[in-house]
Amino acid sequence: MSLSWEAIAEKAQQHRDATIALVQPPIPDITNLPLDSTPIPATILTAEEISITESEPTDLVNRLSTGALTSTTVTNAFLRRAGLAQKLVNCVTELLPSTALARAAFLDDYLKKNGKPIGPLHGLPISVKEHIGMEGLTLNAGFVAWHDRVADANAHILDILVDAGAVLYVRTTEPQTLMHLETDNNLYGVTVNPFNRNLSPGGSSGGEGALIGLRGSCLGIGSDIGGSIRSPAANNGLYGLRPTSYRLPLEGLSATMLGQDHIVPVVGPMTTSLSGIKLFMKTLIDAKPWLREHSLLPFPWRTDPQLAVLPSGNKKLKVGIMYDDGVVKPHPPITRALRSVAVKLGKVKGVEIVEWEPYKHDLAWSIISTAYFGDGGEEESAAVDASGEPWRPLSTFILKENPGVKKLSVTEIWSLNMAKYDYKSKYAKRWVESGIDVLLCPVGPGVAPAHDTSKYWGYTAQWNLLDYPGLVVPIDKVDEQLDVKDIGYEARNEKDKWNHELYDADKYRNAPISLQLVANRYQDEMLIEAGEYILEKIGAPWVKYV
Amino acid sequence: MSLSWEAIAEKAQQHRDATIALVQPPIPDITNLPLDSTPIPATILTAEEISITESEPTDLVNRLSTGALTSTTVTNAFLRRAGLAQKLVNCVTELLPSTALARAAFLDDYLKKNGKPIGPLHGLPISVKEHIGMEGLTLNAGFVAWHDRVADANAHILDILVDAGAVLYVRTTEPQTLMHLETDNNLYGVTVNPFNRNLSPGGSSGGEGALIGLRGSCLGIGSDIGGSIRSPAANNGLYGLRPTSYRLPLEGLSATMLGQDHIVPVVGPMTTSLSGIKLFMKTLIDAKPWLREHSLLPFPWRTDPQLAVLPSGNKKLKVGIMYDDGVVKPHPPITRALRSVAVKLGKVKGVEIVEWEPYKHDLAWSIISTAYFGDGGEEESAAVDASGEPWRPLSTFILKENPGVKKLSVTEIWSLNMAKYDYKSKYAKRWVESGIDVLLCPVGPGVAPAHDTSKYWGYTAQWNLLDYPGLVVPIDKVDEQLDVKDIGYEARNEKDKWNHELYDADKYRNAPISLQLVANRYQDEMLIEAGEYILEKIGAPWVKYV
Incomplete structure (x- = not known):
């Protein structure tokens, strides 16, 4: 070069x-450059461009x-x-x-x-x-x-x-x-x-x-x-x-x-x-x-209603709510949003809410973080090193500090596949037995992260491992008055401690709060319908972002 | 033990x-014990049992x-x-x-x-x-x-x-x-x-x-x-x-x-x-x-007609016919059956026939025969050896004499996946461009093999690699008068030579002749309908087996 x-x-x-x-x-x-960029376009673009x-x-x-x-x-x-x-x-x-x-x-x-x-x-x-x-x-x-x-x-x-x-x-x-x-x-x-x-x-x-x-x-x-x-x-x-x-x-x-x-x-x-x-x-x-692309599934996009909710409440949308994945407790804005949504949904005749008990989300991360990089991260590392460019902190985090990264043999890959299969199977069993249509959960352990601090992927990667569709919907914004730090919280583990210590309401000022809705595999159409139904019923998002 | x-x-x-x-x-x-066992049950079982x-x-x-x-x-x-x-x-x-x-x-x-x-x-x-x-x-x-x-x-x-x-x-x-x-x-x-x-x-x-x-x-x-x-x-x-x-x-x-x-x-x-x-x-x-089984696709079995054939011939079933995969020429009974079906189908108003040109079926075998055994066949070999039982000839063939069997690294597995992907992609492109609904082809390089001689998997494994559904239908039986050996045939390669030399009409006396219909991925329902349509039109099978 x-x-x-x-x-x-x-x-x-x-x-x-x-x-x-x-x-x-x-x-x-x-x-x-201002802290909040969102008001700027209105000061520069024409009214037609804004509209x-x-x-x-x-x-x-x-x-x-x-x-x-x-x-x-x-x-x-x-x-x-x-x-x-x-x-x-x-x-x-x-x-x-x-x-x-x-x-x-x-x-x-x-x-x-x-x-x-x-x-x-x-x-x-x-x-x-x-x-x-x-x-x-x-x-x-x-x-x-x-x-x-x-x-x-x-x-x-x-x-x-x-x-x-x-x-x-x-x-x-x-x-x-x-x-x-x-x-x-x-x-x-x-x-x-x-x-x-x-x-x-x-x-x-x-x-x-x-x-x-x-x-x-x-x-x-x-x-x-x-x-x-x-x-x-x-x-x-x-x-x-x-x-x-x-x-x-x-x-x-x-x-x-x-x-x-x-x-x-x-x-x-x-x-x-x-x-x-x-x-x-x-x-x-x-x-x-x-x-054209042979690996894709030849199944149409369903436009007939997938969600069987009746206004009478005789057929309800069953919504699981997961407040915490048991590994890293989300920051206060996320918990507040989940609770507020739960309260509003609780009053909707067509909805039944159950609390979701997460099943070994730490194991899911250990499986997926190994499965990403079966070559021990060699290809990724080589592509960074080829130009002499510096390693970005989060590249170092995911490739060099990630205990999941191991160079595997074919036999080890097969064992990992079996562990993955077994985990997915157990999770799917719980899902089906619970009877939930969708799961409402965090998208991450907090709102938008301060730079170079996104070190917990569990709230999203969980659904990549399971291959469940995930829909993000906007709900609210951080409120420094409401989203105060729980200073007495005792962390359960190092990751939980890291995440807890990151929080300070003022640091996340003005950040959007969003939540994730998850459905079983190939229920993408139903998932979106459920999102529409829920947002309409709770009147979210509760703020105007732009 | x-x-x-x-x-x-x-x-x-x-x-x-x-x-x-x-x-x-x-x-x-x-x-x-007779050469042909099929007449025996009628001599032993009751009429009701037979019926x-x-x-x-x-x-x-x-x-x-x-x-x-x-x-x-x-x-x-x-x-x-x-x-x-x-x-x-x-x-x-x-x-x-x-x-x-x-x-x-x-x-x-x-x-x-x-x-x-x-x-x-x-x-x-x-x-x-x-x-x-x-x-x-x-x-x-x-x-x-x-x-x-x-x-x-x-x-x-x-x-x-x-x-x-x-x-x-x-x-x-x-x-x-x-x-x-x-x-x-x-x-x-x-x-x-x-x-x-x-x-x-x-x-x-x-x-x-x-x-x-x-x-x-x-x-x-x-x-x-x-x-x-x-x-x-x-x-x-x-x-x-x-x-x-x-x-x-x-x-x-x-x-x-x-x-x-x-x-x-x-x-x-x-x-x-x-x-x-x-x-x-x-x-x-x-x-x-x-x-219950999370890896399965949640798509129903389609019972509405999948085949758009009109008796007027305005909408035809397009049938590709592959007489030979370009690697190993099938034995005479298979070729005869394919030709006979083609002649009969050629007279059906609702059918259009095109000859299918196989695309590198030898490459497909080299990919799949490696992909089966990425551990170099270690697990299979160990399971045989654990009891001290002798290796069966075809176990030796597929694990020890198969040049595809290699112990791969993860990086090599990924390369193999890319080769597989590329091959499948090229094959799928040809398939879609041809416009065929189904492909009629051999199930193997001959009828039922003499013991320990099944050494060419190409006619079936091809469709496992592509993951295309394959339907076997019975057509006829070997006829020693019609299915004579082409003694002048010049083999194209070692496998072709092996298969050619196996043949002798008398050896395969009374063996059923079947053919394979193949469709694109997840067209299982259409494939069966096409099979029904074709068999009805050609009046096959042409013999009574039992």
């Missing part, structure tokens, strides 16, 4: 900034499909707001103004000529995490050494979304190794949280999280192998879905450890409404992606 | 014979459910014929006369008391391959060293079938290691083909194949990781289905290499009619086995 890692990073950032400079009218630089970018995806698609809005107008508004988001929270790897506006113009023309939209996403700008390949563009996956990798074709998922009418206009940041629940790498630096820059937007799809949190996008694509969609959705007041595996296309994503199939990643939506989640899922599955 | 392997085998056989001796009226011993045991499963269930037949009568008839089958072709590990007749009596009583059947299989005797666990009974999986392993519960699949009304009355043989396409082990000896004892019934579910071929059962359970349902179905003139994976329950089966998930086994039906296959599949999937 002829260039130093610093020089490569500088080039990457120059390229990013040059793409932002192309946006018209130009986006001013922001001096004196468009704060609309949710199905609303935009409705207006784009009838010609009430042009894709050119909408795309330019999102380009402007995404460029601004970059200047505020450092969430973008590049904008694509030329190709996006050309595509938008084509779609506007198509609608005029044909009198009908090209597809279910006609004209809608969509944001994309960098490691999801776009033809001719970088595919660095957060590694400096991979800075010159270029995708030779669009990822399968993008082909479908583009065919459906989407406009690709921005690519977003991700962490070194892709295995942080935050977003920082040596190419583009640290992505910060729009609601409080001392906090992380989460990760690994934290560029998406921060961008959509600031409404520089209304619908984006993340990926999740341990929480990477759900963490940033939760930390930025968004809706996010980690679907069950083998429903959405994965071909064309870049990462290390290809062929590792013990724990498989999934892609999924991050967006500003539950209808946006449904639009995304239905569009992709209606395209029959299994005809 | 205190006993020699010979002494253990003798005990196992004594136990088997003792269970047969309990059947009333007693089954006579057969002296001068019952030669009925197909749905017909029996219909009569059992209305009380037109009692389960006691039916069970005893099958016990008699299974005991006789053992004396003819050595396909049984034990009969279960006491428990089966007690169960049958209970079901007869249930019907009388309740006026309705207990479930969709009310009173139907079902045969079971030995490594599918039955509470309190052996679970040796063909290894002498495992002779004293006992199942502590019924396998999941048996629980469902029993709940549905099945009667378990016989357990059947399987080969040492379970990894032969024939059926011979050192506990029970060699199972032979009912149509020609110089031939094998195939394997590994060859005990089932021979038993059902002789109508000692009308519906049995096999398992398949490389052809083990399809080979014995084909070699005994039966219908057999290897379903797509993760639809039918696997918990409670015994085998080595648990946790090996690169190529997963499946269970499936072997039976005397296509309606029997549907009955089996629908009964199991209607029971929602995914609620």
Whole structure:
């Protein structure tokens, strides 16, 4: 490698900034970056740009499909707001103004000529995490050494979304190794949280999280192998879905450890409404992606009602609530949100609540944290070391300080598979016997983490191990008066102690509070319906984020 | 181990014979075993026993459910014929006369008391391959060293079938290691083909194949990781289905290499009619086995028509035909059957035929034969060696002479996964682009093999690698006049030469000729419908086997 890692990073950032400079009218630089970035767009963008970018995806698609809005107008508004988001929270790897506006113009023309939209996403700008390949563009996956990798074709998922009418206009940041629940790498630096820059937007799809949190996008694509969609959705007041595996296309994503199939990643939506989640899922599955990608399951997206709740209360939605996974007690804002939701749900005739007793979530983490890295983390480590870039603290945490990382033999892999199978089997038995439809639980051990402190993955990785779909929904925001630290708490273990000591209400000021709904495998459709039902009944979210 | 392997085998056989001796009226011993065993039952059993045991499963269930037949009568008839089958072709590990007749009596009583059947299989005797666990009974999986392993519960699949009304009355043989396409082990000896004892019934579910071929059962359970349902179905003139994976329950089966998930086994039906296959599949999937076994997919068995064929010919069934996989040319009977079917199908208005060009089936074998044994075959070898029993020739073939067997590192496993993924992806692309609904192809490189000669798995293992469902249908029988050897044939490679040299029409006298229909993943329902349609149109099978 002829260039130093610093020089490569500088080039990457120059390229990013040059793409932002192309946006018209130009986006001013922001001096004196505020703790809370969310009020800034209203001071810079036009009223029309604000209105468009704060609309949710199905609303935009409705207006784009009838010609009430042009894709050119909408795309330019999102380009402007995404460029601004970059200047505020450092969430973008590049904008694509030329190709996006050309595509938008084509779609506007198509609608005029044909009198009908090209597809279910006609004209809608969509944001994309960098490691999801776009033809001719970088595919660095957060590694400096991979800075010159270029995708030779669009990822399968993008082909479908583009065919459906989407406009690709921005690519977003991700962490070194892709295995942080935050977003920082040596190419583009640290992505910060729009609601409080001392906090992380989460990760690994934290560029998406921060961008959509600031409404520089209304619908984006993340990926999740341990929480990477759900963490940033939760930390930025968004809706996010980690679907069950083998429903959405994965071909064309870049990462290390290809062929590792013990724990498989999934892609999924991050967006500003539950209808946006449904639009995304239905569009992709209606395209029959299994005809191109053989590993996907050829089962349609179900649109008939999956939830059998009767207003009479004769058929109820049975909701499990897990306040604590028994390993790391969540911070006060999470516990307050769960309790408040439980109180409200308790009054709903169509809902039955039961407390969920977690089953050995510490064992689940020990299995999954070993299963991720059966090669002892060699591939990940080599990809970091290849450029001489420094190890980010959370890369060190997950690869070097993680006792689960072991180089395994084939026989040991098989034993691990059996341990995984046995654990999943026992968990599934409890789930089915409980009769719950969905489980309401934390998305993490707290709200958006302070930088470099996301060291407990249990609340999300649990569901990757079980391959249960997880839906993140926004509920509230931190309230320093209500969310006081329990100073008398006695930690149960080192991880619990670490998490407890992190907390201080003031530190997490203004952070969104989100919760996770989980369903059994392949109940993705029912899960979303349950989310709609619950949010409607409890009137959440209880704050306006943007 | 205190006993020699010979002494253990003798005990196992004594136990088997003792269970047969309990059947009333007693089954006579057969002296001068004939080449073709199929005429024998008619000379020994009563007319009623013959009539019952030669009925197909749905017909029996219909009569059992209305009380037109009692389960006691039916069970005893099958016990008699299974005991006789053992004396003819050595396909049984034990009969279960006491428990089966007690169960049958209970079901007869249930019907009388309740006026309705207990479930969709009310009173139907079902045969079971030995490594599918039955509470309190052996679970040796063909290894002498495992002779004293006992199942502590019924396998999941048996629980469902029993709940549905099945009667378990016989357990059947399987080969040492379970990894032969024939059926011979050192506990029970060699199972032979009912149509020609110089031939094998195939394997590994060859005990089932021979038993059902002789109508000692009308519906049995096999398992398949490389052809083990399809080979014995084909070699005994039966219908057999290897379903797509993760639809039918696997918990409670015994085998080595648990946790090996690169190529997963499946269970499936072997039976005397296509309606029997549907009955089996629908009964199991209607029971929602995914609620107990977390790895199974929660998708129902589709009963609405999946095949869009119009009598007008406006919407056709597109059938690919593969005469030869490009590696090993099938023997003359197979080629003749394929050609004859093609001629008949060519005249059907609702059918379009295209020739299928196989894509690197040799590569597929090299991938799957390595993926089976990532530990270098250590577990299999150790299980053979533990008792001091001799290696069967086909165990030596698949484990010691197989160049695919290598002890891999985790990184090599991941590379192999990528090679597998890439191959499957390319194959799937060709499949989808061809537009075929089903592929008609050989089940093996010939009809039932002479003993110890099944050394080419390509025609079945291909579809295990791709995880495409494969349905075996009976077509014809060997005709020494028509199926003459092509003495001028020049072999393309060593395997082709081996197979070519095996052939001699006279050697395969009386052997059933079967063909395989294959569909894309999870098109199991459509595949069966296509089979029904094709067999009806061509009037196959063209011979009566029993």
